[in-house]
Amino acid sequence: METKGFEHHDHHHCIATSLRTAEEACKAQGLQFTPVRRRVLEILLDEHRAMGAYDVLDVLRKEGLGSQPPVAYRALDFLVANGFAHRIERLNAFVACAAPGERHAPCFLICRACSAVAETPGRRASDALRAAAGELGFKVERVAIEAEGLCPACVEADA
Amino acid sequence: METKGFEHHDHHHCIATSLRTAEEACKAQGLQFTPVRRRVLEILLDEHRAMGAYDVLDVLRKEGLGSQPPVAYRALDFLVANGFAHRIERLNAFVACAAPGERHAPCFLICRACSAVAETPGRRASDALRAAAGELGFKVERVAIEAEGLCPACVEADA
DNA sequence: CCGCGAACGTTATATCATAACACACACGAT
């Protein structure tokens, strides 16, 4: 897995690939990739940024796919539970997963200036944490690692 | 720094020590350790668990120290900004710092069964994250590392 | 004594999230 988020890339391609991956993963695991769920993932991929549940809901509303908060939250919960999206605790927001299908412990780099969010591999940090927790008898189930600071572009702008 | 949170310890002693440390740190840095701020830190130390801002506010209310949300949030923000308390993003809650005065990048171990929160050193995980971010040109300013799972007691209860 | 900055008090409102219940539909069992 590479870091995604601060570099340009073929967006249409990455959207199509992620959607297909999700679709296949759902089929393989007997999960329902319903229109609402699919559309929410599309929205996240499309915007390519951390979005609040209400931001997603606004889009759904315009399309007649649901107008009340639970609709958005349920779809987002599904996507997060199955690894197609992540929740950014720091922002109370959601992003499409940059590497769906890969089992991974993502880290997020959150720019406080432009709000860009990059996902980067968190294996080493996550392993370090699991080791420390293991010594205490704590059984780790989920890990959230989030860094706030300045992305490369904003570091330059700042200087 | 040791891990704190799952073991018993002399509570009166640790409250007194933490308060004194905070007081001295404020004096040294020209910060105002006002009655509200002091009391909020006391409350967090006293309860020795992650508390929501409104939980803290309830206590303040009963004591006539302030009854509106901004009072609690301002005091909590002060404590967090100066390292006397931490914010747990996952829980939208706050805990007293287990090692005030020490510069540290804490990790939190959050039990999903009993809601206990332990603070454990995050140096290794934090270093790993900073290294990864540095390679990308991302300038890390703050790091939040939070693990959710089962604490030793609840692992046993579960088994 | 005045001006200033920092903290506090208060009102109002914004933002994020979920409980609870009704309805629709697919699907396997009888």
Add this chain to the structure above:
DNA sequence: ATCGTGTGTGTTATGATATAACGTTCGCGG
């Protein structure tokens, strides 16, 4: 074929978290 069951969706209502904005107080240096 129909009935029960599970899963997803639609909707109402409400709960929980957080902050903007503005006035007041108070200590301190000019």
